[in-house]
Amino acid sequence: MKSASNAxxxxxxxxxxxxxxxxxxxxxxxxFIPGLGLAQEPGVRNIQxxxxxxxxxxxxxxSTAALTLLVCFGIFVVVAGLLFFAVWRYRRKGPEDDxxxxxxxxxxxxxxxxxxxxxxxxxxxxxxxxxxxxxxxQNAKFPDDALQITxxxxxxxWEVRYPQFNFVTANEIHVPVxxxxxxxxxxxxxxxxxxxxxxxxxxxxxxxxxxxxRKNEMWIQPxxxxxxxxxxxxxxxxxxxxxxxxxxxxxPDDFFDWVAKQQAPPMARPAGEEGxxxxxxxxxxxxxxxxxxxxxxxxxxxxxxxxxxxxxxSGVVPNNDENLRVWLRDPQxxxxxxxxxxxxxxxxxxxxxLTYLKGLK
Amino acid sequence: xxxxxxxxxxxxxxxGPGEEKGTLTGWVQDLIYTVDHKKLGFLxxxxxxxxxxxxxIMALLIRAQLAFxxxxxxxxxxxxxxxxxxxxxMIFLVAMPIxxxxxxxxxxxxxxARDMAFPRLNAFSFxxxxxxxxxxxxxYVGAPGLYDAGAAPNAGWFAIAPLTSRAFSxxxxxxxxxxxxxxxxxxxxTGAINIMVTIFCYRCKGLTLYRLPLFVWMTVxxxxxxxxxxxxxxxxxxxxxxQRYLGAKFFDTQAGGSAILWQHFFWIxxxxxxxxxxxPSFGVMSEVVPVFSRKPIFGYPMMVAASVLIxxxxxxxxxxxxxxxxxxxxxxxxxxxxxxxxxxxxxxxxFNWLAxxxxxxxxxxxxxxxxxxxxxxxxxSGLTGVMLGVAPFDWQLNDSYFVVAHFHYVxxxxxxxxxxxxxxxxxxxxxxxxxxxxxxxxxxxxxTIGFHLTFDPQHFAGFLGMPRRIYTYHPGRGWEIWNLISxxxxxxxxxxxxxxxxxxxxxxxxxxxxxxxxxxxxxxxWTTTSPPPEYNYDKIPTVASRRPLWDLKHPEDPDWRFE
Numbered sequence: 001m002k003s004a005s006n007a008x009x010x011x012x013x014x015x016x017x018x019x020x021x022x023x024x025x026x027x028x029x030x031x032f033i034p035g036l037g038l039a040q041e042p043g044v045r046n047i048q049x050x051x052x053x054x055x056x057x058x059x060x061x062x063s064t065a066a067l068t069l070l071v072c073f074g075i076f077v078v079v080a081g082l083l084f085f086a087v088w089r090y091r092r093k094g095p096e097d098d099x100x101x102x103x104x105x106x107x108x109x110x111x112x113x114x115x116x117x118x119x120x121x122x123x124x125x126x127x128x129x130x131x132x133x134x135x136x137x138q139n140a141k142f143p144d145d146a147l148q149i150t151x152x153x154x155x156x157x158w159e160v161r162y163p164q165f166n167f168v169t170a171n172e173i174h175v176p177v178x179x180x181x182x183x184x185x186x187x188x189x190x191x192x193x194x195x196x197x198x199x200x201x202x203x204x205x206x207x208x209x210x211x212x213x214r215k216n217e218m219w220i221q222p223x224x225x226x227x228x229x230x231x232x233x234x235x236x237x238x239x240x241x242x243x244x245x246x247x248x249x250x251x252p253d254d255f256f257d258w259v260a261k262q263q264a265p266p267m268a269r270p271a272g273e274e275g276x277x278x279x280x281x282x283x284x285x286x287x288x289x290x291x292x293x294x295x296x297x298x299x300x301x302x303x304x305x306x307x308x309x310x311x312x313x314s315g316v317v318p319n320n321d322e323n324l325r326v327w328l329r330d331p332q333x334x335x336x337x338x339x340x341x342x343x344x345x346x347x348x349x350x351x352x353x354l355t356y357l358k359g360l361k
Numbered sequence: 362x363x364x365x366x367x368x369x370x371x372x373x374x375x376x377g378p379g380e381e382k383g384t385l386t387g388w389v390q391d392l393i394y395t396v397d398h399k400k401l402g403f404l405x406x407x408x409x410x411x412x413x414x415x416x417x418i419m420a421l422l423i424r425a426q427l428a429f430x431x432x433x434x435x436x437x438x439x440x441x442x443x444x445x446x447x448x449x450x451m452i453f454l455v456a457m458p459i460x461x462x463x464x465x466x467x468x469x470x471x472x473x474a475r476d477m478a479f480p481r482l483n484a485f486s487f488x489x490x491x492x493x494x495x496x497x498x499x500x501y502v503g504a505p506g507l508y509d510a511g512a513a514p515n516a517g518w519f520a521i522a523p524l525t526s527r528a529f530s531x532x533x534x535x536x537x538x539x540x541x542x543x544x545x546x547x548x549x550x551t552g553a554i555n556i557m558v559t560i561f562c563y564r565c566k567g568l569t570l571y572r573l574p575l576f577v578w579m580t581v582x583x584x585x586x587x588x589x590x591x592x593x594x595x596x597x598x599x600x601x602x603x604q605r606y607l608g609a610k611f612f613d614t615q616a617g618g619s620a621i622l623w624q625h626f627f628w629i630x631x632x633x634x635x636x637x638x639x640x641p642s643f644g645v646m647s648e649v650v651p652v653f654s655r656k657p658i659f660g661y662p663m664m665v666a667a668s669v670l671i672x673x674x675x676x677x678x679x680x681x682x683x684x685x686x687x688x689x690x691x692x693x694x695x696x697x698x699x700x701x702x703x704x705x706x707x708x709x710x711x712f713n714w715l716a717x718x719x720x721x722x723x724x725x726x727x728x729x730x731x732x733x734x735x736x737x738x739x740x741x742s743g744l745t746g747v748m749l750g751v752a753p754f755d756w757q758l759n760d761s762y763f764v765v766a767h768f769h770y771v772x773x774x775x776x777x778x779x780x781x782x783x784x785x786x787x788x789x790x791x792x793x794x795x796x797x798x799x800x801x802x803x804x805x806x807x808x809t810i811g812f813h814l815t816f817d818p819q820h821f822a823g824f825l826g827m828p829r830r831i832y833t834y835h836p837g838r839g840w841e842i843w844n845l846i847s848x849x850x851x852x853x854x855x856x857x858x859x860x861x862x863x864x865x866x867x868x869x870x871x872x873x874x875x876x877x878x879x880x881x882x883x884x885x886x887w888t889t890t891s892p893p894p895e896y897n898y899d900k901i902p903t904v905a906s907r908r909p910l911w912d913l914k915h916p917e918d919p920d921w922r923f924e
Contacts, residue, residue, distance in 0.1 A: 046835075046837045046838050046839075047825060047837075047838055047839040048825060048826035048838075049824060049825055049826070049839075050757040050758075050824050050825075050826070051824060058757075060753070061753040061754065061756060061757055064751060064753045064754060065748070065751070065753065065754040065757065068747065068748050068751045068754055069748065072744040072745075072747055072748060075744060076740065076741065076744055079711065079715075079740050080737060080740060082715055083715060083718075083733070083736055083737060083740070086715055086718040086719050086723070087718065087723060087725070087733055090654070090718060090719065090720060090721050090722065090723050091722075091723045091725060092722050092723060092724045092725070097722045101655050101722075101915075102654075102655050102656055102720060102721050102722050103656075103720065104656060104657055104918075104920075104923075105656060105657070105659065105716075105720060106657055106659070106660075106661070106923055106924070107659050107660035107661065107662075107663065107716075108659075108660070111716070112660050112663050112709070112712075112713070115708075115709070115712045116705065116709055119704060119705045119708040119709070120705055123701045123702060123704055123705060126701055126747070126750075126751055127694075127697065127698050127701055129751070130694070130697045130701075130751045130752055130753060131694045131697070133752075133753040134690045134693050134694055134697070134752055134753060135690055137753060137756075138689070138690040138693070139690060155529075194523075194528075194529065195521075195523055195524045195529055195620075196521055196522075196523070196524070196620055198685065198760055198828070200760070200761075200826065200828065201826075202757060202825075202826040205756070206685070206753065206755075206756020206757045206759075207685050207756060207757070207759060207760060208685055208687060208756070209685050209686045209687060211620050211621060211686060211687065212523060212614035212615075212620055213614045213617065213618075213619065213620070214620075214621070214687060216686075216687035217687075229838070230826065231826065231827075231828045231831070232828070233685075233759075233760035233761065233828040233829075234521065234760060235441075235516070235517045235521065235524070235829075235830040236524065237441075237524065237529065238437040238438050238441060238832075239437065240830060240831060240832075241437070241830075241831035241832045241833050241834065242833070336436065336437055337437050337438065
């Protein structure tokens with residue numbers, strides 16, 4: 001699952017090179033070893049690692065993070081070494097040590113002043129690196145035609161709007177990959193419909209909260225293809241754990257194909273007609289919208305191209321017939337505490353609606 | 362112990378009221394009526410330990426649920442109640458009462474006073490804390506009753522708005538949270554005022570501020586922070602209650618209120634709170650490290666100055682808990698600088714402790730063993746704190762298991778190890794008997810190894826993107842192994858605590874008789890009997906230096922010549 005980091009991002013900056021070494025070690029230690037023997041779905045990056053950045057802002061963060069980690073590790077080795085040296089060297093060696101107290105030393109202004117200086121210098125260096133990265137990430141400039149996405153957090157799913165293309169989807173965010181020759185930053189506006197949520201896909205960027213009554217900004221610029229899995233990070237209720245994010249990074253052509261399909265109304269399939277009626281008759285449209293029908297709900301995910309998604313319930317299970325049937329029977333079995341109630345559908349209605357939804361490519 | 366029988370003068374014991382009763386009823390009545398600072402200290406600490414066991418059981422349930430992916434030990438709703446209650450209980454009903462209990466017991470003894478400035482206010486503060494805690498636990502049986510595990514608060518220990526609005530939290534669970542903490546908060550503030558007045562007005566002759574034991578100095582800074590920074594929390598909780606019942610809109614985002622405002626209120630309390638809890642442990646270290654290294658603390662003025670500085674800076678760093686809420690780059694940089702600046706006085710303190718050990722004759726008795734572990738853990742938690750203070754790094758680490766690991770390193774590895782050192786060091790004073798060494802070593806090794814097994818892997822889970830407060834996770838995300846080790850470690854810690862509790866009970870009954878000064882220590886409390894009489898000192902002592910007992914034991918080389 002690891003891809004060689006993009007040649008575009010390699011640098012002659014010694015700090016970043018050291019960071020590269022650190023991330024390499026951390027990758028093997030934290031990711032590869034525990035990941036051994038785990039079956040991975042092809043192309044799905046379930047294992048995320050902040051030391052394996054695959055997107056421009058994550059790389060900017062990573063260079064500062066690796067520097068900080070190196071500095072802290074150095075301090076740890078020195079101070080912990082001094083601690084254990086002191087305990088070992090000056091331990092009580094036997095009863096004869098009790099006869100006389102050691103020399104009583106009360107302090108030394110010169111020594112204390114001397115050891116105040118190195119922490120000050122280290123802190124100053126970290127402050128400068130911090131300030132630089134904050135500016136680089138938060139005040140980045142974007143071309144006028146940069147892709148713009150609005151992500152709205154709901155309990156417990158993600159609404160994803162593409163205002164430039166005028167369509168809405170949910171939970172799975174498709175973006176084009178950036179090449180060395182063509183950077184394609186993606187700007188994201190983050191909003192919330194109810195409580196505070198947090199958007200975090202570690203290999204793409206740090207997290208940003210989605211706060212009601214507020215528009216937060218973040219951006220990603222992925223350099224690697226694949227599906228990146230992330231989580232909601234701010235506790236938002238009983239299904240906070242299953243509020244997963246999938247960011248699908250595609251070659252630009254595939255991305256624009258996907259956009260074109262999402263913009264088009266869903267294919268009408270004769271097999272789905274009964275299900276469409278059942279969908280409308282059971283008030284599913286109060287919460288869900290399906291383009292080309294009378295349904296216009298906004299409380300639940302837009303289902304216009306439901307069948308094009310890989311997962312159900314914001315990543316709780318794969319989107320297949322078996323899971324969909326369980327979900328339609330009672331969503332609370334797969335995602336207890338989610339906002340969708342048991343609709344008390346009978347077997348016939350479930351079959352019909354399932355057939356209908358499967359056709360919404 | 363050498364010099365186990367050092368005494369200052371002979372004195373007669375005068376029986377106080379309640380001391381002769383000897384019956385169980387008499388004993389209970391005495392605890393309820395008492396205004397004695399030592400008994401209130403016991404009550405505070407006993408309450409803290411009781412809630413500690415309850416909070417610990419919650420932690421074990423949390424870890425059991427997370428041991429394997431797709432865990433099914435408890436339901437999501439119960440899990441949310443567990444982590445909220447675990448956090449709230451451990452901070453407000455365990456750490457706070459123990460901090461107050463430590464100060465209550467030690468401060469009057471250390472400053473040569475007979476009791477606190479306001480003994481009845483002292484009892485009032487304790488009982489507010491106690492009943493506030495009971496009210497919080499009553500949520501488990503209160504409406505809607507025992508059905509579905511009651512109405513335990515379930516919005517996280519910092520009750521993030523607007524999850525606490527009535528739209529998202531029906532029922533009384535949030536009200537239990539805010540009302541009980543308002544009550545314990547009043548208890549803490551009155552207690553802090555009492556301790557401050559005691560320290561500033563009731564010191565014995567000769568005990569200038571410049572000679573105050575460092576534990577007392579740390580208590581001064583702690584209580585100052587309590588008085589300043591607990592009221593913002595109470596205010597926010599009153600606002601929240603007004604919002605939930607009287608139509609106020611402060612944090613109600615649906616009516617145009619602000620979710621960020623709650624964050625500011627909470628963290629302007631929440632960050633100084635960390636220092637409220639850790640400074641007393643610094644104080645314990647500054648008493649334990651010198652006594653067991655057989656040297657005075659290195660650079661006393663600098664230790665005091667660094668702690669006061671930490672207190673001041675801690676007031677200006679709260680928004681580092683909010684680097685990800687969407688602050689602008691100016692705000693982020695400001696709070697990153699303030700946060701990293703705290704590393705400097707903290708580093709100075711660590712260097713001073715090391716310099717105290719350097720050149721000494723270190724006796725690795727149990728208090729010192731916990732002390733050395735404290736220094737090691739506090740070093741690591743300080744460094745992970747620096748990582749979190751680097752704002753861009755925090756964008757990755759915030760809200761993840763790395764943060765969980767970091768603050769448990771502070772609170773368990775630091776504060777709790779300091780509290781354990783406190784127990785092993787002053788238990789002989791309080792009960793007249795030593796804590797058993799073998800049980801103590803078992804406690805130390807089980808707890809320390811369990812601690813590392815539990816919290817070290819959580820750092821790695823955080824690197825791999827595991828968010829906090831999730832009740833379950835899917836297999837295949839690289840988190841399984843770290844969570845399993847963590848759960849095993851939690852149970853190993855549980856065994857350690859078992860040894861500790863057994864030791865506390867067994868030694869009070871069968872422990873080795875301690876004598877007045879078992880550690881050959883230097884501060885005033887070791888001059889009186891173990892346990893001290895109700896009036897502490899029959900003659901109020903007079904001191905001439907920071908180590909009055911050193912002066913007595915070494916008349917040829919007294920400290921006051923050098924200070």
